[in-house]
Amino acid sequence: MRGLLLVAIGLFVATSAFAAGSTAALPPPDPTAARLSRPQIGERAYKGCLVTQAQLQxxxxxxLRSPCRCYANRTIAAMGEDEVAAFRQTGYFNDVTRAKALAALDACNLKRPI
Known part of the structure; x- marks a missing residue:
């Protein structure tokens, strides 16, 4: 549950950080992300999307199952290996991945959390 909460917070904060530049405070690294596979990262993104979008909408x-699955699949498929490694170090998306996540939100008809 802590991991899901961190992803939901991370998605909101990270997306906000992307919009405001890299100067916004980010949550502390999540050590449970270190060994996640791509599918597991996708599941975190999916669950975080469900929580965040339910609140926003x-x-x-x-x-929101179908649009959030769309978002998670698109975002994870677009991530390069360096972005996956960055996620594993922190537990949230870096600037490059955030840009891809915003594009996925738009493509899947979801609200941006900013």
């Missing part, structure tokens, strides 16, 4: 998570 004021709708039940169940109604």
């Amino acid at each position: 004021g709708t039940p998570q169940e109604t």
